[in-house]
Amino acid sequence: MRLARTALLGAVALGLGIAVSGVVPAMAENGPGVTDTEIKIGHIGPYSGPASAYGTIGKTIGAYFDKVNAEGGINGRKINFISYDDGYSPPKTVEQARKLVESDEVLLIFQSLGTATNTAIQKYMNAKKVPQLFVATGATKWGMPEKYHWTMGWQPNYQSEGRIYAAYILQNYPDAKIGVLYQNDDYGKDLLGGLKEGLGDKTGMIVAEAPYETSDPTIDSQIVNLKASGADLVIDIATPKFAAQAIRKIGETGWNPVQIVNNVSQSVGGVLKPAGFENAKGVLSTGYLKDPTDPNWKDDQSFKDWSAFMDEYYPDGDRSSSFTVYGYSVAQTLEQVLRQAGDDLSRENVMAQAANLKDFVMPMALPGIVVNTSPTDYFPIQQMQMMRFNGERWEMFGPVIEGSGGN
Template identity: 45%
Template structure:
């Protein structure tokens, strides 16, 4: 036990009160005493902690459903070892089909009916933004959301929600720095999703190339309900840009890569944003057609020679085979779910009380926390006014069917300063 941390059992009252919800018993509630008195212990007992996740298991962003596979595999792995201080993690997954209104309904169901302790990893910027208002109103932790929009880290008015992955602005900074050094006269065309995800990365890129010779010559958006982006690619090709920055979710990223590969007379350097740089995107297009594309990452790649003797990778592969044999271990979305779940457990271990308030405090006071599948030199750090746990990335280039790292890990905060709030139209 770490010095200065109150054992959670000391804060538990002798009795637990079962609350009915609908026709079946709800999660037990803990009455907290001592240093924890007055805090909320809904969804956590001495034996279990109930957690809810909202993912697009269906719909246009269903490729992200594999994130839930990785998260569940890690929680099952922890449960098989006895849980967190004896508590088993009950992970309830709900499908919002990438629809914000449905995400809010699922959040209500998880909080009021299932009585979860916390929401973990709501996925996608529109859904997460919709749920955030609800989580803030009910004072429920919304932990390590699966989206890099800057608002999760910069909006201190809503401390119950926190991001996880590098912000889209931080990622854009990495690409801008790379081009400014490797291709200082680059002419860049951008394909982007018309929401905060796309606008954050596009605006962050604009800000980061200011003062350099890199030029943004064209930018076209698409809607998540569009059938394809072939028309946008044809128009971007007319710009004669020599770099294409592909800011899209997996379905549309695959379309853009395939369309780019099939074009004649236009052969830009293709940079694909990290959320779409997975085998699920690249395999259908054909690895032979996407050689040399560039992305930025922060996680280790399963199967890469660099990690052949890595203990954390061995644990991941063995646990995935045992608990989620249907999952593709090479999928970066699976790795992402596993890594975020490990971070969630680190927060549970650091709580001073078994309460929602204690989780909020713990997730906002991390200091250089190491996770098994983060790249060397990348750790988690947060503060009361800093909701960006990861701010470092490393560039990688596709060679064969592997992402090969090049250059050094880039600490975007050290090189560019804090990420400012983004004001989109």
């Protein structure tokens, strides 16, 4: 699938005319996909399959680059955003990555989504020395610059998120019996590992673990088993489809445990609405971006700017979905990197600029949350805040918590 959202100027033919004066200055050697008028950016996302709710992210990014292009592009170049569907299937991800790198000749692949899918292409991208930039997954393996120089994460990593939940539980529910629903892959195991690490010698509080496969049609049996275990606090380490199923099933069974849903599935429109607001009331999670449904932001200039963007460039987008805010914010982060790179759009310089973000403020980030990277720190966002769903919207509470970059 290719999203033909971005209107692009045609290639400008430059004649080989005679220079009229002086010596032509040396130009930086740009990477593939870069001309005087264009920057090709590749993207891979699940527009179909079990994680298709995340397709909104790719559509939002495409819309944002439409905005950038309409405003003159980046240093005079328009973004050619080429986005393909992989159905959340690692073999398909490999196929699409090869197509983007070897056929489309993109400068980089940006925001490819999923832990297993990105794992499938990580060695290939690094062998080819192509930036695998701001991947849409919080696994700790995206922050290993000494081993994988060309791969960088963006969102808070899962291990730190797990530690945050553990700290919250130990302080507020020290006698809880914890049941964990988790996706049976590196993503699920990474967050579960952080939870156990945070619990320390209290890991015995976990009375049941219920893994599921992305190919499972439902997770009803897992929820039944967690209820039977006697758990009174449930943590959903699940992507949107399964998180929504879990919240709904728990409500339907009349079970009333404390529920924590991981950050990647806290979308009001994409998860809580299909789960049923009555079932989701009281659910806990973490956030680092402003909730578009929160009326407290209605007079905030950044919210007004995001709303105007949605009106003009993505009018069919779901305004209740945090995925639109996410796509908007990560696209702004790449925009900052490319602007910092200036006229040196080599792949090496793009990575150098990505590793040189200093207190970059994303307008739709929660107050106090900034982006920082360095050549030895590939975790751009390391702060989160706890929040609770009140039946209509998320309510933030407690301090902004500084996480760590993972192991």
